[in-house]
Amino acid sequence: MLKQISIFLPNQPGVLAKFTKILMDKQINMRAITVAETADYGILRIVVDKTDKAVEILKKENYLLSLTDVIAVNIPDKPGALHEIAEFLGNNNVNIEYIY
Numbered sequence: 001m002l003k004q005i006s007i008f009l010p011n012q013p014g015v016l017a018k019f020t021k022i023l024m025d026k027q028i029n030m031r032a033i034t035v036a037e038t039a040d041y042g043i044l045r046i047v048v049d050k051t052d053k054a055v056e057i058l059k060k061e062n063y064l065l066s067l068t069d070v071i072a073v074n075i076p077d078k079p080g081a082l083h084e085i086a087e088f089l090g091n092n093n094v095n096i097e098y099i100y
Contacts, residue, residue, distance in 0.1 A: 001069050001070070001071065002047055002051075002069070002070050002071070002072050003047070003051045003067050003068070003069060003070070004045050004046070004047055004067070004068045004069075004070040004098065005045070005046050005047075005048065005051065005054060005055065005058070005065055005066075005067060006043055006044070006045050006065060006066045006067075006068065007019070007043070007044045007045075007046070007058065007063050007064070007065045008041055008042075008043060008044075008063075008064045008065070009041065009042050009043075009044050009063075010040065010041060010042075011037050011038065011039065011040055011041055011042045016044070019044070019063075022057060022058070022061060023048070023054065023057075026053065026054075026057055027050075028048050028049065028050050028053060028054050028057070029048060029049040029050075030046050030047070030048050031046075031047045031048060031049060032046065032047040032072075032100040033045070033046045033047075033100070034098065034100050045098060047070065047072070047100075051067075055067065068098075070098065073085055
C-alpha cells in the first residue's frame with residue numbers, strides 16, 4: 001500500500017515551482033502527480049519515493065496536507081487495459097477515488 005500526500009496550494013504562478021524545489025533539494029522523487037483546482041486554490045496529490053521524509057519537510061514548511069492510502073497498478077499500454085482493471089474493481093465493490 002502506498003501513501004498519497006494531498007497538499008493545499010494557492011492557485012498562483014510560481015507556487016508549483018517553489019513546492020517542487022523543496023522536494024528536489026531534499027532528493028525526494030515524485031512518482032505520480034495530479035492537481036484538482038478551483039479559482040483560488042488547488043489540491044496537489046502526489047506519490048513520492050520517501051513519504052515520511054516528504055511529510056516531515058512539508059510540515060516544517062507549513063504546508064497543509066493529508067495522507068491517504070492508495071494502490072498502484074501498472075496497466076499495459078493497450079486499448080481496453082483500463083477497462084479490465086475498472087471492471088474488476090467495480091465487480092468487487094472497490095470504488096476508484098483517484099486515478100493518475
